[in-house]
Amino acid sequence: MHKSLGRVALRGRVGRSVRYASTTSEAAPAHSIPTAPSTKYTSVTHPEDASSISPPVKTFLDRANKYILPVYARPPFVLSHGKGAYVWDTEHRKYLDFSAGIAVNALGHADDGLVKVLGREAETLSHTSNAFHHQWGPKLAELLVTLTQKEGGLGYEAGSLNPPVGEAHGAKVFFSNSGTEANEGALKIARFTGKQRWAAKAGKTWDDPSCDKYEIVCFEQAFHGRSMGALSVTTNPKYQKPFEPLLPGVKVGKLNQTDGLDTLITEKTAAVILEPIQGEGGINAADMDWLRKLRKRCDETGAVLIFDEIQCGLYRSGTLWTHSAYPVECHPDIVTMAKPLANGFPIGAVLMRNKIAEPMTAGTHGTTFGGSPLACALGYYVLSRLSERAFVSNMTETSTYLQARLSQLPKWFPDILLPTVRGRGLILGLGFKDASHPGKLVNMARERGVLVLTAGKDAVRLVPSLNVGREEVDLAVDVLESCLGSLSQS
Structure with missing residues (x-):
């Protein structure tokens, strides 16, 4: 971790500034922990309103509604493929998957080695x-x-x-x-x-x-x-x-x-x-x-x-x-x-x-x-x-970084979040004071290209792939912060 004594704004991948610490006029290394919330919020890039559903997707959804037992509440898009920490839908929209198939895809999507074993066996x-x-x-x-x-x-x-x-x-x-x-x-x-x-x-x-x-x-x-x-x-x-x-x-x-x-x-x-x-x-x-x-x-x-x-x-x-x-x-x-x-x-x-x-x-x-x-x-x-020791060590470093970034959010949004980040490793949760907020945040994050889950009545759950990287952590937490900022103004 790097001490955060200043802020240098660099253009991020989520449509707003991503902060990196600096102790001099030189930019500090990437992945430093931000010291203050952003005032710029991400916009909806993956809309789910009825007008955004294309005819091919509507045809698919109609078929699913006709033939599949309706025991799941699913958003109105169709996933087509994935790689690593990301999945894409049939409309070519890219999502960062911090749900990992509900804590299943430990090696991410379409892992090359797994595909080889699958084909061979x-x-x-x-x-x-x-x-x-x-x-x-x-x-x-x-x-x-x-x-x-x-x-x-x-x-x-x-x-x-x-x-x-x-x-x-x-x-x-x-x-x-x-x-x-x-x-x-x-x-x-x-x-x-x-x-x-x-x-x-x-x-x-x-x-x-x-x-x-x-x-x-x-x-x-x-x-x-x-x-x-x-x-x-x-x-x-x-x-x-x-x-x-x-x-x-x-x-x-x-x-x-x-x-x-x-x-x-x-x-x-x-x-x-x-x-x-x-x-x-x-x-x-x-x-x-x-x-x-x-x-x-x-x-x-x-x-x-x-x-x-x-x-x-x-x-x-x-x-x-x-x-x-x-x-x-x-x-x-x-x-x-x-x-x-x-x-x-x-x-x-x-x-x-x-x-x-x-x-x-x-x-x-x-x-x-x-x-x-x-x-x-x-x-x-x-x-x-x-x-493998190297795998566990890398996961430990990433989870420490993710927890450090998440721990800032309750300080910045004390009216929304409970003070402590829950969990260990890469099974983490943010607790909310208002039980209506977790579901709202999950929907808001998804419409901004990040998939997370609710947990219980009052929490948002983060269970990404165990080989997720720091860049993905930054993207996910930046979007969560943006959603919390929007909730705080609503």
Whole structure:
């Protein structure tokens, strides 16, 4: 970072001046942090009003409305292709993508190496079902386990390679097709483990009808998926109400609230599931002391602790897992993953400690498509790239710069923004005082060529590709600043 003692205006790519610091008459290096907000605001370059929709786009939208189930609210344009951090629509308009397919495209769009792997493996063996072995499943599973042991997770201290006390060395992986399916698998595995633990304690068999260890604990503002089990632990009335009754035995707590943990998690609790950093719920991070007490309570009751790292894991928070940066007494028994694992090709996974995997035998869980040769080959390639030290170092530098730039915005727009930037790494959020503003800002930014997302009721979410550059950071934050400036005048 460079000290900002002055301002030099250079013509930016978003139609207004971009400030760079200067301590002398010479221009300072690019990417210095601006010291004051701009007074020049970007104009609409990607309009979405009805008059701007061309006949070909209208024809496409009419076809979509006629034949596709209307469960998504989408803007009125059609994406055609992408490269790196950018996408283009059929009208040849360019967008900077700071949504990355909802935190999926870790390597950006149309990554050259990924395209080569995709073509090579599609010509070789794309699907076998899980009735047969193939070479890529074990390779990807081994990489997930060994990276976790090396970088920290599931009870391993980063760099120690020592297994958790009293446990057999290693962990196991189950491959699914999505994050929702990974969470469904984790909940099933945790329930079966709960029955086994109850049986061992009660001196009965796990299938005894008197077994009452089946309850699941989740937390407010969580998002774990939309299938019936995952939906049951996604505590948003908008998502749940139309599909009730849901899975029985679900109890809901509040993230970071210690009071009441003893009554929330009891001997009847089979599983506790949470996101270390809530994504859809507003970029809310779990507190370390609270996690330590939560882990202790799970151990006391024999509950399986599940961390849903589908959005915050696989280096998005700056480390392999968000919990890789935690002390081992805050680690889970199971971690679920999906979004960036194959950079957009469908795959998910459940990674669990060996003691959790022990009850699972042939037929206790399964999938037709999960862990296909093609998906696992792509996952192996992506994870190998993401785990390179140079890649992680570059991502850390970029995220530090992005956070520094974002941290100026609440100072400049205190009437609009809450004072603290939320999140870690490249899963970041701006909190708003007025709940109507996040949606407005997302629309305004999109009409100025930058794609961002809302999160929860009060936040705008930034989850760009993990290889995004500083120039893209400047462009995105300049547009956000411009939108905030316009909101402040409205």
